[in-house]
Amino acid sequence: MITHSFSFKKYFLFVFFLLFSISGAQKKFTIVLDAGHGGSDHGANRYYSELGTLREKDITLSVVLKIGRMLEKDKDFKVIYTRKIDEYPSLTDRTTLANRSKADLFISVHVNANVKTSPYGTETFVQGPDQNKTNLEVAKAENDVIYLDEKDRQMFASYDPKSPESLIALKIQQSKYLESSLLFGSFVEGNFANKDKRFSRGVKQQNLHVLRLNAMPSVLIETGFISNYEDAMYLGSDRGQNEIAESIYDAILSYKKAIGRNDTIAKSEVEKPVEEPLKNDFRILLMSSPSKYNDNDPALKGLNYILTIKENGLYKYYYGTTNFASVRDNNIKTAKEAGFRNATSISFVPNQKLGIGYYTIEIAVTEQKLNANSYMLNTLKDVVRTKENGKFYYTYGRFSSLEEAVKAQKxxxxKGIKNTVIQKNLK
Ligand SMILES: [Zn+2]
Known part of the structure; x- marks a missing residue:
């Protein structure tokens, strides 16, 4: 129930990043080349007597290094590789690297596989809502690797794709980069089809982890099906890999030209001012209720980062804390979309000391008196017990500011004493 300050901070930074990190005036057009899989994660693989075992991780690395060599000849480009050898950078590492470098384009190269040998051809994915069911298979194969890495688990755990927060974050991201991503994807698939005479399955939208947190136009290219004989022979050959690399390289050139980010424009580009923080903190009041709801209660409609403050016998549920207007407005939107139609933002003066009264922490409400040997009463000193309407209320501590109470609650x-509520006593 307490604001999980660490994870909230992460979420906040994430949203903040999406909102304000517009790549500033940059001289070079920065491209992140991501060779899919690597290390212990082989990706898709198949054995063919002609070529031995073909592994996705080797093909993607080879193609990416070829693209990189072409780009590096041009001083207008800066190339960043998520890996240059056979290793496995976590998806978080890949995304973080891309975001930190304020790249202009993120290209993840992959190889497709199917249980059947019939499907063949190329397809390019951009981040977006699922369009059809067949995409789900690709999403599953490419997303599964996420569970290889502990860091990913922590990072993505807070972005449950079903949670309203994630949906909002996704929407912001999509609207901002979808168009450019689609444009680049269409150049890639166009080259595959027209130059290389491959069968293009088109540009599709899919919710893929490796693209999801990127704050830049991003695509994931499936360069062919390793499960199909002709595709596999092509993917495993030098000729095939060269053609794929050249087609992607040409697509980068076309894209750069299309969006007109040449040096002259980049220099004259005005950097967007960074948003100034407000004096007060803002929390979104979701509802007031005589009932107490713990974290994950359906009544909270999937929202996290809830702070509950009890006042005059009513539990008030607040969502999120921020001192940025844009994040506050976004939080209201999230709350409303989650179903709290009357959600409003309430301003809090930071570290304000109560002139009259104090904050305390309600640690338990029980029908029966707690045993003196109970963990709670043994662990905490000076627990106050009051009886009201046949119930026993246990409170702990006296704090002059909300922040102190939040800290104590943490x-x-x-100590294992969870589901407590901060109580404001105005006497
Ligand atoms: Zn893959």
């Missing part, structure tokens, strides 16, 4: 949580 300490209680670390």
């Amino acid at each position: 300490t209680l949580e670390d």
Whole structure:
């Protein structure tokens, strides 16, 4: 129930990043080349007597290095590789690298596979809502590797794709980069089809982890099916890999030209001012209720980062904390979309001391009196018990500011005393 300050901070930084990190005036057109899979994650693989075992991770690396060599000849380009050898950077590492470098384009190269040998051809994915069911198979294969890495688990755990927060974040991201991503994807698939005479399955939208957190136009290119004989022979050959690399390289040139980001424009580009923080903190009041809801209660409609403050016998549920207007407005939107139609933002003066009264922490409400040997009463000193309408209320501590109470609540949580509520006593 307490604001999970760490994860919230992460979420906040994420949204903040999406909103304000517009790549500033950059001289070079920066491209992140991501060779899919690597290390212990082989990706798709098949054995063919002609070529031995073909592994996705080797093909993607080879293609990416070829694209990189072509780009590096041109001083207008800066190339960043997520890997240059047979290793496995986590998806988080790949995304973080791309975001930190403020890249203009993120290209993840992959190889497709199917249980049947019939499907063949290329397809390019951009981040977006699922369009059809067949895409789900690709999403699953490419997303599964996420569970190889502990860092990914932590990073993505807070972005449950079903949670309203993620949907909002996705929407922001999509609207901003979808068009450019689609444009680049269409150049790639166009080259595959027209120059290389491959069968293009087109540009599709899909919710893929490796693209999801990128703050730049991003695509994931499936360069062919390793499960199909003709495709596999092509993917495993030098000729095939060269053609694929050249087609992607040409697509980069066309894309750069199309969006007109040459040096002259980049220099004259005005950098967007960074948003100034507000004086007060803002929390979104979701509802007031005589009932107490713990984290994950359906009544909270999937929202996280809830702070509950009890006042005059009513539990008030607040969502999110921020001192940025844009994040506050976004939080209201999230709350409303989650179903709290009357959600409003409430301003809090940071570290304000209560003139009259104090904050305390309600640690338990029980029908029966707690045993003196209970963990709670043994662990905490000076617990106050009051009886009201036949119920026992246990409170702990006196704090003059909300922040102190939040801090104390966190300490209680670390001791295993959870689902407590901050109570504001105005007397
Ligand atoms: Zn792959």
